[in-house]
Amino acid sequence: MMLGRRTACLSAIAAAFAATRPALAQARAVVAYTAFSDGVTALAPGFKARSGADVQIVAAGSGELVRRLLAERTRPLADCIVSVGGEPIDANPGVFARYTVQGDAAILPAVKVSPNWIPFSVTIPNVLAVNTRLVPEAEIPSTWAELADPKWKGKIAFAGADRSGSALQQMLQILYNFGEDEGWRLFERMLENFVITGSSGAVPRGVAQGEYALGLTLEDFAGRYIAGGAPVRVVYPREGITLGADAMALVAGGPNPDGGRALLDYIASVEAQTLIVQRFGRRPIRTDVAPPAGAADPSTLPIKNIPVEWSNARQREALARYLRLVRR
Template sequence: MNLKSLALIATVGTLMSQTAIAQEGGLVVYNPAGDAGELIIDGFREKYPGISISAINAGVGELFTRMAAEKDNPQGDVVLCASSEAFLANPDLFEPYESPELPNFESDVVAADHSFYGCSMPLQAFIVNTNLMSEDQYPRTWADLAAPELEGKLVLANPSLSGSAYAQLAQILQLYGWDVAEKVMKNARFTTSSQSVFQDVGRGETEVGVTGEVNIKTMMDEGYPVTAIYPEDGTGLRFDASAIIAGGPNPDNAKLFLDYANSKEAHELIVSTNRRSVRKDVAPPEGLMPTSEVPTFPYDDNLAASNRDENLAKFDELFAQ
């Protein structure tokens, strides 16, 4: 393969002299992270005007399907801020890389082989419509979602829909098991559009939903009658991650880009879009509770991942009843 030998030569070159970094050529970024990704791409473009960078913007599902289909001749170089569950499900698509930013990351947000690096933290919280519910009625814990008073007042995304949606179910299961989960299922309408969850609560179709905190914060800033409730029994610490696509057309620029995406500067851009950074030295977005104060519980994402098929099969079975 021509590209591979080129890549090899380039890698050897880089090893021989750290300063010989390509600052021209192209770069293709797969961006499922919306505005956060767009800001990072713009920041990189400003820093390296010689590199012509282009982005493919789509959802995590579409981009990972695309990467799998392109495996024999990858068209993208980097994937930016996709949910960690997606990486765990597609382990062989990415290239390990020692980023100089590595020391600034906690080890639990970087892959053991350094094939992906944490980006933002899509914490799941309750979104409550403040017009439809008074404060004393707000659910405060995952267990509260199972209360009979919430019947018909709860909208959730079907856990088969995405990594985030499954994480919600997995958190309830790890905290309380199927007993509570079953009661939550009885209360909730499981939609198949993750947009619908917060849109429905924001527009007053439903009282309560569970979604990523960024969606709630964005709506609050726009003046929607909603508020964010962090479950007191703890939300799981999840993260999004970025990685270099193995065999991509511009491996040197990909490294340059990942270094930038891992930098403090880029993580501050992420924060400016209401997302929480995984870097400890970057403050959370204004108006969001500091990460250290958010009640968390030791969410085991490996356990969640290994039980996934079994849990979802059981969910489907209960759902159909």
């Protein structure tokens, strides 16, 4: 009789334990569209340890990913978009669902600039990467305007404003710094010197390998090659740069919204933000996570942030004009 009760008790415990396992064992994978596949790949193990779910990554440039989401609008295939420019999200708010992540109170107020998206990491997306073996010290440009000099023809890498959120930000920075009329005249002259790579990652890689003398890129992208010993220097153009954040957002009507929210919550956590700093040299969005060692103090930089309202009002027209320029 005692054996029977013990067997029954053990069976009940086993059944109860088994009932808790499917939530982890059968957790549905989260589909994340991202322009930073290395970063999301690095975060995936920590997310799986916390949630039990895998992350399926679809990688492309910001603009390409948003166009894909627009094409899939009636039947979304992604649950969230991660580490892209905020501009295309703001330009297409109906594709995304607003969400406030857990830990929102710890996010730097300065980078919470739009209700349509959540900061992923703090970035300076508009710097120059310079190959110091190809460009003598005396010739290293210190301004945006110098990029229009014909001597740089075919020597400057640019990702393409229609393919890369950071490249769109770089173009808008030039227009904002100089005023739209003069900014467009200047950018058109720059464009004659640009080699359009089609992806943001190809820019610093090409500069580091000596394929290009200069490149318009993100601070942390260039920093990784500097840390690896490449002959690269970062220049912060004097007319002004933006210190902001790249974006992540929940896709409206995605197949696994709970999983999408859980992934965004995890990325905004102390654990994930610490990993982003340590592995990729990016600045954290949280006030309670230390920045990368040796990161330039923002107070020493020519920060000239583009107002969100200015950017939102102009980016569609600016992108259309850019496409006309590159296709003519």
